[in-house]
Amino acid sequence: xxxxxxxxxxxxxxxxxxxxxxxxxxxxxxxxxxxxxxxxxxxxxxxxxxxxxxxxxxxxxxxxxxxxxxxxxxxxxxxxxxxxxxxxxxxxxxxxxxxxxxxxxxxxxxxxxxxxxxxxxxxxxxxxxxxxxxxxxxxxxxxxxxxxxxxxx
Amino acid sequence: xxxxxxxxxxxxxxxxxxxxxxxxxxxxxxxxxxxxxxxxxxxxxxxxxxxxxxxxxxxxxxxxxxxxxxxxxxxxxxxxxxxxxxxxxxxxxxxxxxxxxxxxxxxxxxxxxxxxxxxxxxxxxxxxxxxxxxxxxxxxxxxxxxxxxxx
Numbered sequence: 528x529x530x531x532x533x534x535x536x537x538x539x540x541x542x543x544x545x546x547x548x549x550x551x552x553x554x555x556x557x558x559x560x561x562x563x564x565x566x567x568x569x570x571x572x573x574x575x576x577x578x579x580x581x582x583x584x585x586x587x588x589x590x591x592x593x594x595x596x597x598x599x600x601x602x603x604x605x606x607x608x609x610x611x612x613x614x615x616x617x618x619x620x621x622x623x624x625x626x627x628x629x630x631x632x633x634x635x636x637x638x639x640x641x642x643x644x645x646x647x648x649x650x651x652x653x654x655x656x657x658x659x660x661x662x663x664x665x666x667x668x669x670x671x672x673x674x675x676x677x678x679x680x
Numbered sequence: 681x682x683x684x685x686x687x688x689x690x691x692x693x694x695x696x697x698x699x700x701x702x703x704x705x706x707x708x709x710x711x712x713x714x715x716x717x718x719x720x721x722x723x724x725x726x727x728x729x730x731x732x733x734x735x736x737x738x739x740x741x742x743x744x745x746x747x748x749x750x751x752x753x754x755x756x757x758x759x760x761x762x763x764x765x766x767x768x769x770x771x772x773x774x775x776x777x778x779x780x781x782x783x784x785x786x787x788x789x790x791x792x793x794x795x796x797x798x799x800x801x802x803x804x805x806x807x808x809x810x811x812x813x814x815x816x817x818x819x820x821x822x823x824x825x826x827x828x829x830x831x
Contacts, residue, residue, distance in 0.1 A: 538765060539769065539773075539777060539813075539816075539817055541761060542765040542773070542781070543777045543780055543813070544761075544781060545758060545761040545777075546779060546781020546783070546785065547782070547784075548754050548757060549758060549778060549785075550781075550786045551754050552755055552758060554789065555747065558744050558745065558748035559741075559749070559751070562739055562741065562744050563739050563740065563743070564736060564737070564738040564739055564741070566729065566730050566733070567736055567739075570727065572752035572755045573722050573726055573752065573755075574723060575751070576719040576752030576753060576759075577716075577723050580720070580756050581716070583712055583716070583756070584716055589710040589712040591708070592707060592708060592710060593707070593709075597709060601701055601708070602701075602705060603701055604698045604702035604705065604714070604721070604759075605717065605719065605720065605721030605723070605725060606721060606725050607694050608698040608718060608722050609725045609726045613729070614688075614690060614694065617687065618688040618691060621681075622681065622684070623688055628688045628691065632688055632691045633779055635688070635691065635693040635696070636692035636693070636695050637772065637776070638689075638693070639692070639696040639771075640699075641771075643700050644770045644772045649700040649701060651703055652770065654770040654772075659815055659818060660773070663813070663815040663816035664772070664812070665812070666808045666811050667776050667783075667816075669808050670783065670809035670812065671779055674783050674786070674802065674806070674809075677801035678787065678790075678798060678802045679798070
């Protein structure tokens, strides 16, 4: 367990821009789900993403940070991501609908992320949440909930 | 209803778990490797589920516009960037900023496409999110370091 390196502005802007990619993914994959099945809408981006991933590893040959093998469970992020699709597809079909699924999902995501930081689980750097983090969390989640429930027509 | 709600919360936990696992993998390999494994393992898993449950190609799977099939490359960059971020600014701030980015870009897309919506609610929502980002960026441990206070 080590302490996280001090954050830089570029890391913040990068994470923010990454969220923008998510909007594109939801848009593209959601368009697939209009005519195809929900499973298909998750399967296709995994196929095209894998093709790019193979090309990137072949041509860019990124160097590995360590010669020590990662624990076996660290390879299961893809399984967790795929199960997410199954779970959220189901809850979207319940009275929770899309808005409830997203709003509650944001809550679950934040709770588990704070726990991960607090106890450094999964072998990531330990980091104590500060009161500023909690204030930021409250503002961002409140703003998100307002957009989800009142931003539409 | 409470069961459905718990399941939806669990969906969010899985999102965070996936990001942490990929982040951990990137510590031993690289962000690009972690995104590669996320896609390969996820593809195998979804293919097995599709084969077991059936209905993977139900409906009119090839009826969508061509660009809709290109979410994968964006997803590859997304996972790599998430792995990069979580090892640098932590799980909670990564989640907050990704949520902020998703929400604000969603409003931008809606406005650009002319999707009907409540302008006042959009402005309040975006303002709260931006305010939260500014507060998150202000690191109390760094208050003496003027170079980090420029934003």
